[in-house]
Amino acid sequence: MRLEVDDLKKVFGRPESLSDKPNMYCPGCGHGLAHRLVAEAVDALGLKDRCIGVASVGCSVFADDYFDFDFVQAAHGRAPAVATGIKRSKPDSIVFTHQGDGDLASIGAAEMLHSANRGEMITVIFVNNAIYGMTGGQMAPTTLVGMKTSTSKLGRDPKVAGYPVRVCELLKDLEGVAYLERVAVNTPAHVIKAAKAVRKAFEVQDEGLGFSLVEILSQCPTGWGRLPKDAVDWVDDNMVPYYPLGVFRDVTAKEQK
Amino acid sequence: MPEDRVLMKGNEAIGEAAIRAGCTFYAGYPITPQNELTEYMSYHMPKAGRAFVQAESEVAAINMVYGAAATGARAMTSSSGPGISLKQEGVSYMCGAELPCFYANIVRGGPGLGNIAPAQSDYFQATRGGGHGDYRVIVLAPSTVQELFDITMLGFELADKYRNPAMILGDGILGQMREPIVLREPVEYDPGTKGAWSLGNSAGREKHMITSVRLAPGTLEKHNMKLFRKYKEIAEKEQRYELTAVDDAEVIIIAYGTSARVAKSAVAAARESGDIRLGIIRLITLWPYPADIIREYADKGARFLVVEMSLGQMYEDALLSVAGKTDVSLLAHTGGGLPAEEEIIETAKKVRASDGPVEVFPEAAE
Ligand SMILES: Cc1ncc(C[n+]2csc(CCOP(=O)(O)OP(=O)(O)O)c2C)c(N)n1
Ligand code: SF4
Numbered sequence: 001m002r003l004e005v006d007d008l009k010k011v012f013g014r015p016e017s018l019s020d021k022p023n024m025y026c027p028g029c030g031h032g033l034a035h036r037l038v039a040e041a042v043d044a045l046g047l048k049d050r051c052i053g054v055a056s057v058g059c060s061v062f063a064d065d066y067f068d069f070d071f072v073q074a075a076h077g078r079a080p081a082v083a084t085g086i087k088r089s090k091p092d093s094i095v096f097t098h099q100g101d102g103d104l105a106s107i108g109a110a111e112m113l114h115s116a117n118r119g120e121m122i123t124v125i126f127v128n129n130a131i132y133g134m135t136g137g138q139m140a141p142t143t144l145v146g147m148k149t150s151t152s153k154l155g156r157d158p159k160v161a162g163y164p165v166r167v168c169e170l171l172k173d174l175e176g177v178a179y180l181e182r183v184a185v186n187t188p189a190h191v192i193k194a195a196k197a198v199r200k201a202f203e204v205q206d207e208g209l210g211f212s213l214v215e216i217l218s219q220c221p222t223g224w225g226r227l228p229k230d231a232v233d234w235v236d237d238n239m240v241p242y243y244p245l246g247v248f249r250d251v252t253a254k255e256q257k
Numbered sequence: 258m259p260e261d262r263v264l265m266k267g268n269e270a271i272g273e274a275a276i277r278a279g280c281t282f283y284a285g286y287p288i289t290p291q292n293e294l295t296e297y298m299s300y301h302m303p304k305a306g307r308a309f310v311q312a313e314s315e316v317a318a319i320n321m322v323y324g325a326a327a328t329g330a331r332a333m334t335s336s337s338g339p340g341i342s343l344k345q346e347g348v349s350y351m352c353g354a355e356l357p358c359f360y361a362n363i364v365r366g367g368p369g370l371g372n373i374a375p376a377q378s379d380y381f382q383a384t385r386g387g388g389h390g391d392y393r394v395i396v397l398a399p400s401t402v403q404e405l406f407d408i409t410m411l412g413f414e415l416a417d418k419y420r421n422p423a424m425i426l427g428d429g430i431l432g433q434m435r436e437p438i439v440l441r442e443p444v445e446y447d448p449g450t451k452g453a454w455s456l457g458n459s460a461g462r463e464k465h466m467i468t469s470v471r472l473a474p475g476t477l478e479k480h481n482m483k484l485f486r487k488y489k490e491i492a493e494k495e496q497r498y499e500l501t502a503v504d505d506a507e508v509i510i511i512a513y514g515t516s517a518r519v520a521k522s523a524v525a526a527a528r529e530s531g532d533i534r535l536g537i538i539r540l541i542t543l544w545p546y547p548a549d550i551i552r553e554y555a556d557k558g559a560r561f562l563v564v565e566m567s568l569g570q571m572y573e574d575a576l577l578s579v580a581g582k583t584d585v586s587l588l589a590h591t592g593g594g595l596p597a598e599e600e601i602i603e604t605a606k607k608v609r610a611s612d613g614p615v616e617v618f619p620e621a622a623e
Binding site: 062092 | 281282284308310312313314316317318320321322323324325326327328330332346347350354456457458459460464465466467468469470
């Protein structure tokens with residue numbers, strides 16, 4: 001049987017909201033997957049023309065290159081503050097930040113906490129890879145106990161460095177927060193769940209319900225010194241037990257009850 | 258009083274002027290002696306349908322301003338020394354990304370937590386950029402409540418015109434004092450060509466990107482040279498000052514803000530008593546520094562006396578402007594100390610009596 005071009009149906013392709021620039025992430029990195037999920041959600045919800053992204057400082061510093069809608073690049077940790085200024089000035093826009101764990105949970109902890117607490121109508125895509133990728137694999141606030149990094153060469157010692165920060169658990173009781181979920185992108189099943197979470201977060205923003213954040217447990221094969229395949233397993237074996245997946249807050253669910 | 262004349266505190270005049278200049282976004286964090294401004298905005302911005310955010314810190318406030326400015330809005334923040342130090346991060350980013358904004362530093366005594374008395378000790382921080390990188394901000398120095406009002410409206414215009422932050426360098430006295438002022442009519446804010454780069458509503462056009470990252474080899478040097486040409490243009494076109502009784506003066510005072518107020522009274526008093534013929538070049542822009550007019554009088558052989566509430570910071574710019582052609586003397590106070598009229602006149606007389614420059618510091622006055 002011969003198939004004519006007209007018979008072909010597109011079942012998978014690049015989301016309209018992603019640009020055609022090849023990304024510079026390492027093989028097996030989770031950042032690119034997170035971008036794709038955002039682009040798919042924005043397309044599916046028809047938000048592209050209203051969407052404004054805020055890139056942070058970390059390996060995703062050039063996220064503005066990878067999307068095909070308006071973008072601004074923020075100082076290290078300040079993306080939620082920049083997003084606040086945008087959203088308050090253009091309330092009809094859909095604003096999201098894309099931030100790593102050093103950016104969000106360390107230097108930007110105050111901006112993250114207070115934008116959540118004010119109930120800013122923004123969406124935060126939080127990529128937790130338990131390490132500082134861009135600067136060469138130093139300890140992050142999310143680095144697991146015992147995990148070796150370039151600034152915790154003998155493994156993270158909680159007596160010296162404290163315990164890893166669980167961001168969703170930290171935010172879940174804030175009244176301004178409308179949606180909080182922790183997902184992973186290391187298996188197809190997890191990616192499908194993550195896609196739903198990201199979409200939900202944007203829906204919640206579009207409906208003006210409050211602050212939404214999706215924490216994405218993400219592989220950093222380079223920073224962890226592991227092959228991409230091992231990194232995928234490492235998420236399940238080491239990260240998920242400490243960072244349980246699931247929905248931490250959902251005001252729409254409460255309404256339904 | 259006619260309707261458009263009102264009695265206003267300096268800090269409130271800045272707020273009212275900002276609203277009339279079309280400012281639609283303000284974020285701030287409390288700090289004395291500028292609190293009346295944040296308080297004014299918290300009430301009057303929402304009332305005018307504009308956005309007010311009490312930020313969690315000055316760092317957050319300036320970064321909110323960065324976001325608001327990126328959408329094309331006229332955005333502002335304000336603080337005093339310690340908070341302005343924190344804002345330098347965002348100011349540097351805005352210069353790099355060529356975003357306009359307006360901010361006020363109602364200066365208090367430093368370094369550190371210092372005190373809450375009026376001071377001019379943030380001069381270097383303001384005029385040298387303050388944060389990291391090769392950049393400049395436009396620095397305006399009012400000396401009356403009316404001028405706080407007028408300069409705020411002007412500051413927004415200049416910021417937009419050059420796509421660069423512009424600021425007021427005031428002090429605690431100016432912020433707190435109450436004076437009658439004439440309110441200028443609100444301007445109809447026209448975003449002009451901002452639509453060519455601002456964020457939002459991207460239907461039917463290419464995407465817009467606002468960034469200060471330029472990693473590709475050569476791109477940052479090229480960009481910084483573009484900024485440099487802009488700064489040169491500002492330096493040529495925007496030097497502002499006010500001259501009083503300079504032409505026959507035996508000593509010309511150079512001062513700004515509160516010290517210029519005191520110096521102006523000293524000029525009048527000394528003229529009236531016939532003690533000494535004083536004149537004053539009151540600086541209105543601190544960056545660009547009004548070097549041209551100072552040089553003009555230096556060429557004529559004028560002798561200068563800088564009066565400032567900091568330990569010779571502005572003095573350095575006067576010396577650079579004069580370029581050795583004549584001498585420049587200094588009367589300095591610090592840590593909240595104010596120059597007195599008689600002290601200025603006495604110092605000027607010392608300058609007249611001496612062959613070279615005279616430097617008077619608080620210790621010497623004891
Ligand atoms: C004020 C400031 N401090 C430090 C840095 C250096 N820096 C750049 S990226 C980064 C950490 C990035 O780690 P993370 O946020 O976890 O993102 P990742 O690279 O892992 O995706 C740091 C410390 C900076 N750019 N600015
Ligand atoms: S260093 Fe880690 S986070 Fe950065 S691009 Fe590589 S894999 Fe991704």
